[in-house]
Amino acid sequence: MNRINRRDFLRLAGGSTLAAGAFGFPGLLLAGTRKVVVVGGGVGGCTAAKYLRKLDPTVDVTLVETKPHYTSCFMSNEVLSGDRTLESITFSYAELQSKYGVNVIIDSAIAIDPVAKEVRTAGGTRLPYDACIVSPGVDFKWETIEGYDAAVAEAIPHAWFAGPQTTTLRNQLLAMPDGGKVVIVAPPNPYKCPPGPYERASQIAMYCKHHKPRSKILILDPKTKFSKAGLFKQGWEQHYGFETDHSMIEWVGKDQGGTVSALDAAAKTVKAEAGDFQADVINIIPPQKAGRIAFVADLVDGDWCPVDKRTFESKRHADIYVLGDASSAAKMPKSAYAANSQAKVAVAAILARFAGEQPGEPTYVNTCYSIIAEEHGISVAAVYRLSEDGEQIASIEGSGGLSPMDASAEHRKREVTYAHSWFENVIDDMMR
Ligand SMILES: Cc1cc2nc3c(=O)[nH]c(=O)nc-3n(C[C@H](O)[C@H](O)[C@H](O)COP(=O)(O)OP(=O)(O)OC[C@H]3O[C@@H](n4cnc5c(N)ncnc54)[C@H](O)[C@@H]3O)c2cc1C
Secondary structure: OOOOOHHHHHHHOHHHHHHHOOOOOOOHHHOOOOEEEEEOOOHHHHHHHHHHHHHOOOOEEEEEEOOOEEEOOOOOHHHHHOOOOOHHHEEEOHHHHHOOOOEEEEOOEEEEEOOOOEEEEOOOOEEEOOEEEEOOOEEEOHHHOEOOOOOHHHOOOOOOOOOHHHHHHHHHHHHOOOOOEEEEEOOOOOOOOOOHHHHHHHHHHHHHHHHOOOOEEEEEOOOOOOOOHHHHHHHHHHHHOOOOOOOOEEEEOHHHOOOEEEEEOOOOEEEEOOEEEEOOEEEEOOOEEEOHHHHHOOOOEOOEEEEEOOOOEEOOOOOEEEOHHHEEOOOOOOOHHHHHHHHHHHHHHHHHHHOOOOOOOOEEEEEEEEEEEOOEEEEEEEEEEEOOOOOOEEEOOOOOEEOOOOOOHHHHHHHHHHHHHHHHHHHHHHHO
8 A cells, every 4th residue: 555645645636736835644544445436527526536546545435527537628629720629638537546446437417415425426326425516517507698508508508518519619710711700609707727818819810810911800809908918919919910901800899888688590690799700600608607416406606616725625515525617716717727725725734634634725726728830839826825814725925927018029939838848748648
């Protein structure tokens, strides 16, 4: 049996050591057989399942995931430019089973009973737990844009879950004539991947610049500002003529009437405060809320799941931990790196609890890259700790920051390489 001490944990935690750097792990192996059921095999769920087993192989870990493979949303915008395939962002759960001994069940969790401490699946399996981790990602608030629902989205894709709709959107771009118009409808805050819609516009522009240079991309946005806006706009000026007569990308924010209320799918027209906009390709990213199981299991307050930010334990039900996009983890963004970091904090807290210890003082990390053009990457990074009242995850001053506005071309090019290696590292850390 492997004994894992604090130093080992820091080494094993790799790229995100800071996420749990302040925890102690006394006596991890004292607990005997404990059962942890993880709902959702995305970034938060896989990272948690893997690290639980890695840090304490005596814990029995079962991961319940609806889909047989994980297709990452991160880097899926590159599928739209044609820079990568959907296969290159699709991964198997095999190593979680074979290398780490996680029991992977392909099924959907349909109920979590916090009293019986049991997860029930659509396939009829009952899974008892000592701790349950829930990382189901987001769901859409379909009722918010008239004329847009899950059925319409098959033809007018959101592509906000990477998969078949990403291919649909790519095919629509391929079929669009030169001089065609793309409309992207951005969501209100909070939503998964704050810079995602703007990276998407950049990646579509990258494709159009080479293949359909007379085309236009219009972003309709219900917000007055967006993540990394200064850096995006600078990159758009440099590569896509932003704010000139020949601009390929146009951004219409809330103050200019960018809020969209309806879609006429047959006429391929969206209705915004600024007027009606007809397009060849429409991509609507709807407003968001926590994944469905979080509502079914009574884990939400409003749209998201309140958690004790020291441990990620639900504030609504004991012994259930909610991670990633579904959790209310302000001021961390809803990102892959954040979910990965939060998973380590929750794992540390659960193992401390199993060992009869108090959770330690966590720190958390986020890094997020966006690729604006072939050789132009930008990023934002932060290290966070709990505010004194324990209510906020606050960034530590001077700990990260944005790519500089005056970075050299070489720096921008290097950030593309960093983005691609970040991607490999996150996938490795999750499930390989
Ligand atoms: C276009 C795009 C680009 C992005 N780019 C980046 C980026 O560059 N960097 C970054 O850090 N983040 C990025 N993100 C955000 C990132 O993908 C998410 O923040 C991250 O995946 C959140 O992890 P999670 O575990 O909360 O949810 P997810 O990774 O979405 O995983 C949730 C999983 O739970 C499963 N599930 C849900 N309900 C059930 C149930 N009842 N039973 C069983 N399984 C269930 C789902 O099938 C899914 O596999 C991007 C997102 C998008 C859309």
